[in-house]
């Protein structure tokens with residue numbers, strides 16, 4: 507069994523980007539500038555945005571955090587989005603999800619300039635991804651592909667079962683894994699809440715990608731020997747004995763599934779850190795495209 511160490515690989519990617527940014531600077535070019543819009547004070551969102559901004563500082567990017575109150579109206583948020591679209595200093599930006607319930611997420615994501623949409627959530631960018639065109643690939647699916655690539659995990663002709671059909675992870679990774687390329691060329695089954703006999707499917711899988719959000723859902727008796735398991739789940743489970751008041755767990759019963767797996771991602775330290783690294787990669791790409 508080999509651990510797919512997302513923490514380690516994400517640090518490698520960040521080091522590679524650091525070198526490129528230093529070269530940009532040495533040539534007298536502007537360095538990439540990422541902005542993040544956070545609405546409200548959701549604990550997990552604050553953590554995620556904080557780590558994105560910290561990573562920017564570490565690798566030499568400029569960053570701007572726009573923290574708006576929970577009561578921000580949809581209209582005001584759309585105004586902020588248009589300001590970022592028109593700000594020539596900003597190469598790329600994200601609107602941290604989830605948004606408060608009174609704001610229409612789809613409307614906001616549609617307002618983001620696709621050329622600055624480093625999360626790749628705009629329909630134009632999702633469409634380009636699905637058609638194999640150059641675009642911003644969403645950070646989490648992009649991170650999974652990069653992790654498989656850097657560990658030389660064989661995907662060609664393999665049966666990949668994706669669990670979960672979210673717009674942000676399940677659906678796009680099912681498309682990417684079936685596309686031509688390496689990683690890719692996989693035969694993909696996309697399973698979801700209405701799937702019957704899920705266990706029958708996962709038992710046939712060479713690769714299982716779980717993006718469900720149910721702690722320890724995937725059990726050892728659901729996978730075959732030699733399986734590759736990618737765990738995208740991150741759930742905070744309340745825990746009074748922990749200093750943070752919670753611990754983080756994935757969709758996979760790691761202790762038991764890892765005994766049968768050829769490759770497996772841990773939680774934390776697997777897909778999560780890769781998501782951050784690929785957001786930075788997309789921001790670098792945005793800067794380079796604006797130069798070109």
Ligand code: BQF
Nearest residue numbers: 554557603604740773774775776778779781
């Ligand atoms: C780790 C996210 C659900 C909804 C909105 C490192 C992250 C997570 C875990 C992280 C995520 C999940 C992010 C670990 C960003 C990934 O060590 O395991 C980093 O910061 N993520 C997000 O911005 O919005 C989300 C999950």
